[in-house]
Amino acid sequence: MSDNHAANSVIESSDDEKEAGPSIINKELQSDVMNRPSVEFQCCACTDRFSCASMVTTPCGHRYCAECIKSLFMRSTRDEGLYPPKCCREQIPLALVAKHMHTDEFAAFELASVEYATRNRTYCSNYACATFIAPYNIELGTERATCPKCSTDTCVICNNRYHYGTDCPDDHALRQTRDLAREMGWQTCFACDRVVQLRSGCNHMTCPCSAEFCYACGVRWKECTCETADPNRIEERAEEIVDRDAGPNLLPAERIRRVYGLVAELQENHECEHSQKFQRIDDGAPRRGFRCEMCDARHHKYILQCRRCYVNVCEDCRRNRI
Template sequence: MATLLCALDDEIVAVSLQIEDVDQLSNIAEPPLNRPRDLDQARAAYRAELELQLSILKDRKHARDITQALISDVPAIAFLLSQDRQIRDDQRLARQMSGLSVNNEDIAIDEDALHLENAIVAQDITATGTESCDANPSNTVEQCQDDLTDDLSTQQKCAACFYTFPSHAMAALPCDHEYCIDCLKRLFTDATKDQSMFPPRCCRRQIPLTLISSSLSERELKAFQEASVEFTTTNRLYCSNKSCGSFVPPSRYDRMSDRAECAHCGRSTCIHCKGVPHSGGCPEDAAMKVTFDLAKDEGWQQCQGCSSLVELTVGCYHMSCKCGHQFCYLCGARWKTCTCVQFEEERLLERAAEVVAREAPVPAAPENMRDVLARAAETRRVANNLRTAHECAHRGRLIHVTGATNAAHISVIAASGIDSDKRFTGGQASATLLMVMDIAIDFDGLHGA
């Protein structure tokens, strides 16, 4: 920005000097009768053009000064708006999961805040996006103005939030979809916290970090890079300190002592049993023995990629773990390397009933016998379709669905007594007894990634 302001100052000085040169030529003492009249008119016209250009340059410099002052406040304003909108989204999701109504006024406020937030981001990009025009001295003022007008007049719709923004405030993805900066940034920050969303992708194609890295803060970029190392590491190691539980990357392993030091709390962890350091062979973890005995009795399966425990309640036997490992739920082998069946008839019918309930309209009155029979027939039809044309794409968690019941019940395994923000796997020695909880996740309004 400082370079651009200096360039404007240089142009203003250059035009001012040209005006002085014209004035000096006009003041040359010549007999009035011998001075050509056409030459006087040409000088006057040239001077008027220079004065117009000087006025435009001064106006642009003044506008730059104002913009520079505003840009310094953009990060703080955008952060506050983003935090406020995140709180409202969490409150709305909690009310939906609890069966409570959502205040329409809150939705309207969120939409207004989103417009303002995106306008601020677009303003920041516009201020930096026009620098290429200013940096080229061969461009005239008219050319710069025309280019800027064309950019502002071209509007694109974001594939995630469906709002429209100037084309220069959008990011073109490898799948040809376009995201606004705010939505793309949120996708990357969410992927940092949720492995099921990592790596960030659209239409199953990975989104390059270079598209949004300039809009991420230093802390956000570092967090994403650290998450990238964690989520791509197999058989991960986490700090044995229960109050820490941070991921320990392989670069901190000491193969000589079979220990790894945590970069956050400084505690060491055994890289074999993943417990506290010890001498001799790894001791047996009584809590984990109880956990795996329970898993065996309940028929849970263990992921060979990250040692997490998984319980299947509905759907096919194709398991796609959050770590990326895909395996058969019946035998635990890598997917498509065994001869097990793909699904069980009872679970198939449960899945068909979920599909029918999701796509059915909301009934205006209690269902009569005809509606019940029609729903049963539709369930059988969907079950037959799933049986003959089975396809489990496992697109991920963010899938846009509509219908009467926009919720899916998922059984997950959570560690009792452990902070939910800590990432513990089923094979970790410090984990306590695992419990199965039924959680209703509302998919309404989520856009497919």
């Protein structure tokens, strides 16, 4: 019997154990086989094979090689939508990955954790730097934040360079941004003050900071009386999906028929939580490849499509983001 087969089989005790001394229970025998250097398993991210001892098994049961799981954690320091790192919606404990991180990588992840937990964040006013300034680098009583990277002093009120001995000036650029947002009908996240734009779909917004709110009024999701979906945006989304999947040769009459058929489906499933299985789309790829509608990355081999709401996502986003 090969090691690979043994690793996935139930190991039973043999009569020889009685002569050799106290028997080892089946669970211990299986653990022994699983940890043999010769037993290899496939990494769910890169699909290469590695010894079981060098892999990390997440709470949901998926196995990652050390480099892929570390890459996920480091990407989460640059992409708040991936924080906290998770697989199949279950958070991956830092303790499982810490031993594979260098000291500077661990420090970067810890700093990102502080950043994402900070309600009113301050970033270095030196645009060439723009480093996050943690609360412990802000001088109490002066509203002065000192950048740990370039030593620039920033005002935590207006996020411009610190203005010694004068009142905080009006932030003209910020005011212009807010005015433009109101003019364009954009919404501001109540948790992190990001300005967001809804292109199509329902009013349920999930900010990169993970806050959920109503796009119509900006209130925390399901705490308002607004309609959950704008019919016009639902129709726009239906048109977007039909045009994305049908190609340029679809006859106008057939396009209209498909759009109206899809509108009915989206009205029913516009609050989709993507709990159903995804189908793999691997033919008819555009010249630039399939586009993931969550991270905007392009993929030439295949894309995954939700069977209920028809959103296209890449493998990474399906497993680690939604």
